[in-house]
Amino acid sequence: MQKTLLSGVAALIVPTLAFAAVPAKVADDIFLDHPSMDRNAAVMPAADAKPVKTVFDARSIGDASMARLPGGGWILTGTTLRNGDRHGVELWTSPDGRNWKNLGPARITGPGIVPGDVAERYIAPSVTVAKDRLYLAFADKSGCARIATGSAASPQGAFTASPCLVDGAEDVSLFIDQDGTGYLLWGGGMIVKLAPGYAGLAETPRFLKPDQALFAKHPPVGKDWPVRTRVGRRGAMMLRDDDRYLLAASEVTGRLRTATEDVFVAEGPTPYGPFSMRMLVAPHAGKPSIFRLDDGTLATVYNPRCEDDFALFCEQVGLLPLERAPDGRLRQAASVITEDSAVASRHPLVTSETIRDPSVTLGGDGNYYLAGTLGGFGKQRPDGGVKLWRSADLEHWEDIGFVFHWEGMGYDFKDHVAELWAPEIHWSARDKTYYLAFSVMERGVGGKTWLYRSTSGKPEGPYANTAKSFLVEGIDGFPFEDEDGFYLLWGGGRIGKLNAARGGFDGPVRKLVDVDGDAVGYEGNALIKVGGVYFLTGAEWNGPLRTDGTYDMMYASSKTLMGPYSQRRIGAPHGGHGTPFRDKEGRYWYTMFGNDVTAPWRMHFGLVPIDIGDPEAIGVPRLEASGK
Incomplete structure (x- = not known):
């Protein structure tokens, strides 16, 4: 950091962004606690947010644990990796959070411990400072949890270790309450109160997890929010924040389709709970080490693993306020x-109302046109319809109003709740006009997709149905033109070639899948052709469905429209259901609306730059290349 660690952190703390209003009408209660709601956000960066910086890079370490020393300065430990000594508990101190002094392995003595024994390999030790004492919690080479006590004023001095407190422990930490009571924590949430002096147990260990009374009402089918059985998988630790006890642990969930080890926290009124549902608090941060700064705010170390493809760095230590x-x-x-991708530094472009499933086309008049799902999770019939926005530069967007209002659909909705979803706007140079594909989801019935054409050749319409009723059963219609004709893609990969009237199909309907037979996204498919290669994109939840997972853009490529397509891969993190397109300058973009707890915004239209440099690959630039 540019300043001392303490003053740098104080400068980083800014007021939280205001929450957006929850949509007034929601047809399905599965959306009431959807991660796209601001109240579930783990990430809401300010316009001037900066990437987390390293504060320690003198040695490759994992499982970093940090604490403030009473006279000022910092102490750090962790699992030593790569080169150099790897035994004992290695310590570093710093007066300012920039310049670190290596104290070497701590001088620990105790039953069965031989000072300097290189066989004593300690994994994930932690540091705790209480008044004038410095405590090291660790599991020795036999798996016994121990606590070594030393002087906070002389961290380079001797530490006296307790006898074995718990056998078979991992990721050991010590919590000392305001009255001096000590608690040993380990694994994903084991806890036991310690006897005075912290050299023995005062009770039988127990496992902490969210209060099961919170799950009395089962969530809707297919919705796994929230996790019932744990706060995390490893690194359990505790901290008191006023009258609340914070229980933290980390877990690798498969979010972003990579090894993101995130920190989760639950809160309770006592060290034993009852605890709240878990919350994702620190993405990519690794094993938790949360502590209080001198200004009273909380921070945790940011110490990602190298297997995390979207971490800003790995095996180094940063500080995350x-x-x-x-x-x-x-x-x-x-x-x-906290995420190394251009997506993390982007911001929404239209915030006047919520937009999901955004679609952009470059029109025949040189302007760009935008459409998307309105009203949070879709306007209910007879309200709303399809609205367009226009832009000449992809930065400034003008609302040009509704161009369709539930007209000419040739279908009886009876008294069913019906929502309009995922309108796609498409300019056809071949037909010299605009097309709208949109879906309607009927509660208890399912989804259907219509295709409309502008009879004036203008984006404002008027638009007329190309068929007598809906064109296909299923949702998320996407018009695509190739040299040999006009196609409609919908419903998780189904595709058919439209006839000349665009009201039906010439030939069979196929389904596009990757080489493993998997759908390239379960919804929101789109196609773009670049340099003779077809890129099929789609939306997929990676990690915990609709909880702490990510709603990402997946893609696969092929040299022929019908495949075979390559194995699906992640293209744009958090991109989900969007549209890839090429702008007037030859750059490629993907539309995004923000649908998960670690997306940088929620339910508003924005654009993400994508690279199609490799003839068969899509990716997003790293943070440094995003222009922010």
Whole structure:
């Protein structure tokens, strides 16, 4: 950092962004606690947010644990990796958070411990400072949890280790409450109260997890929010924040389709709970090490693993400030960015109303046109319809109003709740006009897709149905033109060639899949052709469905329209259901609306730059290349 660690963190703390209003009407209660709601956000970066910076890179370490020393300065430990000594508990101290002094392996003595024994390999040790004492918690080479006590004023001095407290322990930490009571924590949430002096147990260990009374009402089918059985998988630790006890642990969930080890927290009124549902607090941060800064705010170390494809760095240590959202939720501060992708530094372009499933086309008049799902999760019939926005530069968007209002559909909705979803706007140079494909989801019935054409050749319409009723059963219609004709893609990969009237199909309907037979996204498919290669994109939830997972753009490529397509891969993190397109300058973009808790915004239209440099690959630039 540019300043001392303490003053740098204080400068990073900024007010939390205000929450957007929850849509007034929601047809399905599965959306009431959807991650796209601001109240569930783990990430809401401010306009001037900066990437987390390393504060320690003198040695490759994992499982970093950091604490403030009473006279000022910092102490750090962790699992030593790669080169150099790897035995014992290695310590570093710093007066300012920039310049670190290696104290070497701590001088620990105790039953069965031989000082300097290189066979004593300690994994994930932790540091705790309480008044004038410095405590090291660790599991020795036999798996016994121990606590070594030393002087906070002389961290380079001797430490006296306790006898074996718990056998078969991993990721050991010590929590000392305000009254001096000590608690040993380990694994994903084991806890036991310690006897005075922390050299023995005062009770039988127990496992901490969210209060099961919170799950009395089962969530809707297919919705796994929230996790019932744990706060995390490893690195359990505890901290007191005023009258609340924070239980933290980390877990690799498969979010972003990579090894993101995130920090989760639950809160309770006592060290034993009852605890709240878990919250994702620190993306990519690794094993938790949360502590209080001198200004009273909380922070945790940021120490990602190298298997995490979207971490800013790995096996080094950064400092991630935390903050309270308006409703009290703990999350990463709005002043920082924790993900290394251009997506993380982008911001929405239209915020006047919510937009999901955005579609952009470059029109025949040289302007860009935007459409998307309105009203949060879709306007209910007879409200709304399809609205367009226009832009000449992809930055400034003008609302040009509704161009379709539930007209000429040739279908009786009876009294069913019906929502209009995922309108796609498409300019056809071949037909010299615009097309609208949109879906309607009927509660208890399912989804259907219509195709409309502008009879004036103008984006404003008027638009007329190309068929007598809906064109296909299924949702997420996407018009695509190739040299040999006009196609409609919909429903998780189905595709058919439209006839000349665009009201039906010439030939069979096929389904596009990757070489493993998997759909390239379960919804929101789109196609773009670049340099003779077809790129099939689609939306997929990676990690916990509709909880702490990510709604990403997946893609696969092929040299022929019908395939075979390559194995699906992640293209644009958080991109989900969007549209790839080429702008007037030859750059490629993907539309995005923000549908998961770690997306940089929620339910608003934005654009993400994508690279199609490799003839058969799509990716997003790294953070440094994003222009932010």
